[in-house]
Amino acid sequence: HCVFCRRGPPLPAQKVCLRCEAPCCQSHVQTHLQQPSTARGHLLVEADDVRAWSCPQHNAYRLYHCEAEQVAVCQYCCYYSGAHQGHSVCDVEIRRNEIREKVNQLKEEVRLQYEKLHQLLDEDLRQTVEVLDKAQAKFCSENAAQALHLGERMQEAKKLLGSLQLLFDKTEDVSFMKNTKSVKILMDRTQTCTSSSLSPPKIGHLNSKLFLNEVAKKEKQLRKMLEGPFSTPVPFLQSVPLYPCGVSSSGAEKRKHSTAFPEASFLETSSGPVGGQYGAAGTASGEGQSGQPLGP
Known part of the structure; x- marks a missing residue:
């Protein structure tokens, strides 16, 4: 418990001074630091870490630092008896301050490295964003050109579709005309005239x-x-x-x-003296035979 708590029950100790071997609560830390101490000053540690600072062999606080072994040791291990006798030692507070300074230096170096790395990352990010912006602009330009081309093709397709629709309408009109009565009559007459079952023409x-x-x-x-x-003329037509x-x-x-x-066109269009003579002679001799069918 805290040795500085005078009023009321003492509070549990939060800090322990290894040099004075005096525990104190959190509210009396400054009070303890203001107390006179040895030339090396006070050495406050957490109350939970007191066991780690204690030497298991001599039950004393390890207030020294062995440079050869790089460990904290007590005064009995350094000067009187123990494995560290004759080694170069220094005060643990001094060594702790040196370590603290080195740690601070390392922190500063890490901070500088972090800032430098952050700058590199920012520069890389800026370049990447710039490349992406250029790629996006190029893609948008090409896409716009392609969209324009597709629009033109679509307009052409619409025009072609309209032409096909007109042609289809005309085809329907023609099909409708084929189904009319007059066209059917003409088609029937044509088929009758061109069929193979035609009767022979008139004589x-x-x-x-x-x-x-x-x-x-x-x-x-x-x-x-x-x-x-x-001599008696032979009927010509026979x-x-x-x-x-x-x-x-x-x-x-x-x-x-x-x-x-x-x-009668044959007699009218016949030329030469034969036609005239036959026209005169045929009326008398072949009058009864002109109405008969022609035969070989």
Whole structure:
């Protein structure tokens, strides 16, 4: 307990002076420091650390510091008997102050190193932020250009979509027109005319190159007959071969015999003396045969 507590019960000791061997409470620390002491002064330690300051061999406070062993020792270990006899020793307070100064110096060095490291970290952080800002600006610029390009492409796509919509609407109009009655009638007529089951054209309506060639040949034969001795004329139309367009005819023959002309046009358009002579003579001799079908 505190030796300075005079009024009331003494308080538990918080500090112990190793030189005076006097405990004191926290409120009487300054009072104890003001008391006269030896030339080395007071040495206050925590009451809980008194056991660590005590020598286990001599039960005395270790007030000296062995330089050889770098440990605290008591006076009996240094001067009278013990393992540290003859070693260089100094007062533990002096050594503690030296250690305290070294610790303070180390703290200052650590503080300076910390400040220097902090400056380096700040500089590194500034450079990193600058690089990130540049990268962000570049990315934003490229992204803006890409967004503009995509916007243009989207506008083009919208225009193309509009054109396709118009084309689709026109296609629907054409499909609707195909379903109308008039277009169906035209399609049916076209299919009927182009089908393979067409009936052969009417007699007297053929007007093809082959037919005209045959007519020219017959004209030459008639000229020869007229130049020779007179005989009963053979009906001209009965001697002209026919080329009907049947179902089994080829595509080329169909095209040759598919053109029609009026029945009386042949007599009107025939040229040369044969046409005139035959027109006069045929009325008498072939009148009853003009209405018959032509045959080979």
